[in-house]
Amino acid sequence: MTLTATSFDWVRQLVHRESAIVLQPGKEYLVEARLLPMAQQRGLSGVSELVESVRSRPDAATNRRIVEALTTNETSWFRDGDPFTAFTGTVLPALVAARRPDVRLAIWSAACSSGQEPYTIAMLLSDAMPDAARRVSITATDLSQEMVERTRAGRFSQLEVNRGLPASMLVRHFTRAGNEWEISPALRRMVTATECNLAAPLPRMGPFDVVYLRNVLIYFDLATKQAILQRVRQLMRPDGWLFLGAAETTLGVDDNWERVVLGRGSAYRPRKGN
Amino acid sequence: MSELLSRVQEPIPNLLDPAIVQSIADDVWTSLVGDGEVLVPLPVPAPEVTVSAWVQITGPWCGAVVVTCDEPTAKALTECLLRARPPVVIEPEDVADALGELANVLGGNVKAALPGPSTLGLPETGPTPPATRPDDLCRVDAQWRGQYLTITVQGAVPAPHAERNEVPL
């Protein structure tokens, strides 16, 4: 065990601040087990060294990886189901009605992690519209090259497919590949994955009809949040829809958004006249 | 099982990469044995007395998935599976049950990685069944908490019921 009490405390406070999850004393082994690979990847000898390096040079992206490593084993497929219910129930029908059939709908999964979110969207689309592959394109981006590659591969471990993916969807859209599960080629073709750092100027993309930007803003300070929201808005169609994480909002951050209640959750739309 | 032994089957090394067995074991250890528990793929010398649990796979490939370790390790694994906190008394049946379930979960996932369809037998425990053909064997030598533990996927184990000299766990 290389984890010092100070380092454990720092990690506890970070995780509590960003995710409201409390790591009880005695969970040192968990912090050690989950963060050691990240430390080793960076050529550091242990978790305390990792903590020291982030403390001396604060870095939102690393903070986010630390919190993710401690709060989730695997990303869930229908993580906080509301944004997906709202997508198929309200957003998709509205967009289909508003767009000409020859206009491709463009969807952006802006922190796609290992690909669960873009493929969840792809599955919902292919179940909702027979010509989904022709009518919709999904752009998946992540800061991490490793995550982008995993998204491109579209392969998931047994533990990953257990996380909130309905069995009926698993058998319909996946095949077994060794001890992993592989998404169908048709769905994989709907998703284009690239690296993208949201905290820096964005590449030319879009314009998007729907943006999923969930559980990203919480890791940044106010000024960066504002900058990200502004850049995202510039890549969206004026009647587009933005989904944030359950604990996130544009309220008090950026006035250029209008909050729309959709079922149990909400979405944000660019405010008219801006 | 005799008809299985006489039939020629594709040897397991052609069907299954030990890395797949290791990755199945990784998942089983973190989720079933406990958060932060890892099966380290470094061999240690085998203890003199070992116990095993296994499940049979019957299909295009016939054989068994066998977990082998020494008795104290089997007991420690049982404590983990049962999330037992001292002073819980672990009975021999508990150990047979837990080690058997470990073999069952490993076996089901190994089966899914093999050509099918196949069926999975119920877990059995006892002294380590011998591998009948050295070429029909896929082996992961590892350690858990520093102790010897192996997982083997081995062709057509002789029917354990035929041997009545089993020692209970």
Added chain:
Amino acid sequence: MRALVIDDSRAMRRIVGSILEDFGYETRQAGHGREALDVLEEGYLPDLACVDWNMPVMDGLQFVSAVRSNPAYRSVTLMMVTTESEHGQIVRALAAGAHEYMIKPFTADAMRDKLALLGLLPQEVTL
């Protein structure tokens, strides 16, 4: 909420049972399908049954078929919890009437996700 955990392994019954209890369930256990049917026949109707596949006496698939063919048990949600993980096996279980399917090994988080999918998560729980 009430759950019936059906598995021939005591260790696994204990694991599944204690996860469900952490989510606020009251649980009962059965060692195979026949024993589980006895529990239902005696009038204990759970909201959820977690069903292993390979068990002695009566396997999980037979149990699922039996429950789904009896209208009196319509309120019981059936989730297979098993190491059987081929594509074809999952299709068979769903065709027999299982509502969900969880592959062993799984974590408590995975169980929470499945319960949420089924609308059977009693309260918002954070681990």
